[in-house]
Amino acid sequence: MHSYTEENYLxxxxxxxxxxxxxxxxxxxxxxxxxxxxxxxxxxxxxVKKLVHYESYKPLRLTEKGKKEAGxxxxxxxxxxxxxxxxxxxxxxxxxxxxxxxxxxHSPNFFEKMDALLGYPKIDPHGSPIPDKTGKMEWIKYxxxxxxxxxxxxxxxxxxxxxxxxxxFLNLRELSLGxxxxxxxxxxxxxxxxxxxxxxxxxxxxxxxxxxxLVEKL
Amino acid sequence: MHSYTEENYLxxxxxxxxxxxxxxxxxxxxxxxxxxxxxxxxxxxxxVKKLVHYESYKPLRLTEKGKKEAGxxxxxxxxxxxxxxxxxxxxxxxxxxxxxxxxxxHSPNFFEKMDALLGYPKIDPHGSPIPDKTGKMEWIKYxxxxxxxxxxxxxxxxxxxxxxxxxxFLNLRELSLGxxxxxxxxxxxxxxxxxxxxxxxxxxxxxxxxxxxLVEKL
DNA sequence: TAAATTTGTTAGATAAGTCTAAGTTCTTAC
DNA sequence: GTAAGAACTTAGACTTATCTAACAAATTTA
Numbered sequence: 001m002h003s004y005t006e007e008n009y010l011x012x013x014x015x016x017x018x019x020x021x022x023x024x025x026x027x028x029x030x031x032x033x034x035x036x037x038x039x040x041x042x043x044x045x046x047x048v049k050k051l052v053h054y055e056s057y058k059p060l061r062l063t064e065k066g067k068k069e070a071g072x073x074x075x076x077x078x079x080x081x082x083x084x085x086x087x088x089x090x091x092x093x094x095x096x097x098x099x100x101x102x103x104x105x106h107s108p109n110f111f112e113k114m115d116a117l118l119g120y121p122k123i124d125p126h127g128s129p130i131p132d133k134t135g136k137m138e139w140i141k142y143x144x145x146x147x148x149x150x151x152x153x154x155x156x157x158x159x160x161x162x163x164x165x166x167x168x169f170l171n172l173r174e175l176s177l178g179x180x181x182x183x184x185x186x187x188x189x190x191x192x193x194x195x196x197x198x199x200x201x202x203x204x205x206x207x208x209x210x211x212x213x214l215v216e217k218l
Numbered sequence: 219m220h221s222y223t224e225e226n227y228l229x230x231x232x233x234x235x236x237x238x239x240x241x242x243x244x245x246x247x248x249x250x251x252x253x254x255x256x257x258x259x260x261x262x263x264x265x266v267k268k269l270v271h272y273e274s275y276k277p278l279r280l281t282e283k284g285k286k287e288a289g290x291x292x293x294x295x296x297x298x299x300x301x302x303x304x305x306x307x308x309x310x311x312x313x314x315x316x317x318x319x320x321x322x323x324h325s326p327n328f329f330e331k332m333d334a335l336l337g338y339p340k341i342d343p344h345g346s347p348i349p350d351k352t353g354k355m356e357w358i359k360y361x362x363x364x365x366x367x368x369x370x371x372x373x374x375x376x377x378x379x380x381x382x383x384x385x386x387f388l389n390l391r392e393l394s395l396g397x398x399x400x401x402x403x404x405x406x407x408x409x410x411x412x413x414x415x416x417x418x419x420x421x422x423x424x425x426x427x428x429x430x431x432l433v434e435k436l
Numbered sequence: 437t438a439a440a441t442t443t444g445t446t447a448g449a450t451a452a453g454t455c456t457a458a459g460t461t462c463t464t465a466c
Numbered sequence: 467g468t469a470a471g472a473a474c475t476t477a478g479a480c481t482t483a484t485c486t487a488a489c490a491a492a493t494t495t496a
Contacts, residue, residue, distance in 0.1 A: 005453065026473060038454055040475060045452095057461060057474060087305070088331045098325045105319045113306045223483065244443055256484055258445060263482095275444060275491060438496095445490070452482090460475070466468090 002049075004104050007073050008032065009042055010051060011103075013062050014070035022059035071135025076111055077103040078124035078131075083114045085125040092125040092176075093167035126167075127158025127177050127214065142214035145181075146191060146207055152183045154215035161212050169209075174200045180218065220267075222322050225291050226250065227260055228269060229321075231280050232288035240277035289353025294329055295321040296342035296349075301332045303343040310343040310394075311385035344385075345376025345395050345432065361435065363399075364409060364428035370401045372433035379430050387427075392418045398436065 002010070012031045016023040029039045047054035051066035062070060080099040084090040090098075105111075115121075123129055131137035142157045156179050159170065170176070174197070181195040184202060191207030205213075220228070230249045234241040247257045265272035269284035280288060298317040302308040308316075323329075333339075341347055349355035360375045374397050377388065388394070392415070399413040402420060409425030423431075 003452080024473075025475095034453090035455065036474065037456085037476080042453080084328075088328075088335065090327075090331070094327065098323070098328050101323045101325065102320075105316070107316045107319065109308075109312065110302075110306075110316050113308070117306065221482080242443075243445095252483090253485065254444065255446080255486085260483080440493100440495075442493070443491080445488100447488085448486090450483105450485075452484105453480105454482105455480075456478090458475100458477085460473100462471105462473070464469100464471075466470095 001106065002051075002069065006042070006046065006049075006051075007069075007104055009039075009046065010062070010066060010070040011073050011077075013052065013060065014067065014074060017060075017062060022061055024059055028060065068135035071131040071137055072133075073103055074137070075131040075133070075135065076105070078128060079111055079114050079118070079121070081124045081126070082118055082121050082130070086118060087114075091167075091171065092162075093164045093171065095125065096162070096164070123158070125177075126160075126162045128160075142216055144211055145183075145193070145195075145205075145213040145215050146210035148183055148193075148215065148217070150183055150186050153218045154181050154183070155179070155218055156181060156213060157216045158214040159212060160214060166209075166212065173203050175203075175213075181215070219324065220269075220287065224260070224264065224267075224269075225287075225322055227257075227264060228280070228284060228288040229291050229295075231270065231278065232285065232292060235278075235280060240279055242277055246278065286353035289349040289355055290351075291321055292355070293349040293351070293353065294323070296346060297329055297332050297336070297339070299342045299344075300336055300339050300348070304336060305332075309385075309389070310380075311382045311389065313343065314380070314382070341376070343395075344378075344380045345374075346378075360432035362429055363401075363411070363413075363423075363431040363433050364425055366401055366411075366433065366435070368401055368404050371436045372399050372401070373397070373436055374399060374431060375434045376432040377430060378432060384427075384430065391421050393421075393431075399433070 009028070009032065012028055013023055016027055016031055025036060025039050025043065029036045032039070043052055043054045043060060046052040046066070050063055051069060053061040053063055077099045080102045081092075081095040084095040084098060085092055121130060127142075129137050129139055140157070143154075145154065145156075148154060156175060156177055158177070159167070179197050179199075181197050183193055183195050185194045187193070191210065192204055193207075193210050194202055194204045196202035227246070227250065230246055231241055234245055234249055243254060243257050243261065247254045250257070261270055261272045261278060264270040264284070268281055269287060271279040271281055295317045298320045299310075299313040302313040302316060303310055339348060345360075347355050347357055358375070361372075363372065363374075366372060374393060374395055376395070377385070397415050397417075399415050401411055401413050403412045405411070409428065410422055411425075411428050412420055412422045414420040
């Protein structure tokens with residue numbers, strides 16, 4: 001079994017290496033808020049445990065074993081978030097911090113029960129995929145709202161970079177997963193978009209916002 | 219805030235000092251499975267934090283502050299147990315271990331939500347009282363089954379020394395909280411009792427078993 | 437009450453995870 | 467292509483929670 005601390009390193013590596021598959025020690029250090037030398041020695045430790053490929057002055061990479069372990073932690077995190085929203089009535093902006101703690105519990109039964117009670121969900125409350133029991137995770141190929149064109153009609157499918165603040169911003173505008181949006185105008189000079197949605201009339205969203213919203217074209 | 223470790227010491231002190239109000243370092247050491255010198259130094263540390271009254275070679279006592287903190291941890295533990303049984307469908311013999319982990323979570327909201335969802339329960343699945351939000355706890359004055367007499371009719375109200383094995387033993391005999399029992403015979407030589415209960419006919423229970431069952435006389 | 441046993445304390449070691457300071461290697465910019 | 471800066475590594479210190487070994491006090495027992 002891995003320590004609470006090790007699990008956090010694995011999770012951070014997994015999240016950071018989503019695209020490139022490689023992570024610099026520096027990125028990892030910043031992500032975790034832990035100083036470089038500490039990260040360095042932990043990487044050596046995880047390397048001995050065959051969870052990370054470590055070579056001096058080279059970027060870091062999770063091993064297959066490391067990916068699996070990390071995937072399983074993220075599975076617990078996302079199942080928990082779903083549970084908190086669906087069964088305990090939390091808002092999607094409130095669940096991250098609690099899930100950060102619960103993801104480290106050692107009790108297969110507990111997560112098994114949550115999973116069953118939720119009907120084996122495939123995504124968490126923010127639309128991120130929940131890894132399966134082998135730690136494997138697959139993103140459905142959504143588009144960024146920012147890459148859509150005037151006149152497109154889309155369904156909001158997922159939110160990335162889910163900080164509390166950003167989620168509260170979306171709450172205020174009643175932008176929740178599943179809402180249908182019609183893109184009315186796209187501004188050339190700053191990439192901001194005016195979109196309308198059924199309930200709430202229309203909103204203007206900055207490019208940064210549109211970049212964080214993943215949508216499905218209808 | 220206190221560490222995970224400190225919380226476990228507080229909880230153990232609280233549980234051990236239920237009756238006398240005093241605990242020997244030796245008892246505490248055995249209870250926690252931690253060696254005496256370690257316990258000793260932790261007691262000094264908790265004493266500095268004003269959670270424990272510590273004097274060389276004297277029994278240990280929680281301060282008022284210590285009792286409150288401990289009570290709040292036990293509150294979280296018992297609320298969690300109730301939640302796991304009532305909302306996740308666990309058996310009363312399965313929940314202790316999971317609650318041992320969840321009790322250390324830092325999230326007032328989480329426990330608040332559970333409490334509300336359960337309808338502010340006063341007892342846990344084993345009949346033990348759940349401390350209130352100030353950490354105060356009161357045992358309802360139940361009798362031990364072992365102190366009842368032939369002919370008495372009683373309701374099973376709580377179980378003490380709730381090990382997994384003992385709870386499974388009770389499961390097999392369908393002895394759950396609330397069942398009505400009629401005491402048919404009490405053996406003089408070993409204190410064992412034969413009791414009958416509605417569903418299951420009669421059972422013979424050893425003195426040790428009867429000593430762990432708290433009942434309400436009807 | 438004196439010896440034996442149990443209980444409690446002190447001292448010092450160890451492991452995990454963190455840090456700062458100092459040195460190395462790699463990358464970038466001129 | 468070298469100098470400057472960024473990224474990485476090494477060395478050594480600190481904290482928390484644990485241990486063992488050795489010693490001291492209290493309690494039990496004979």
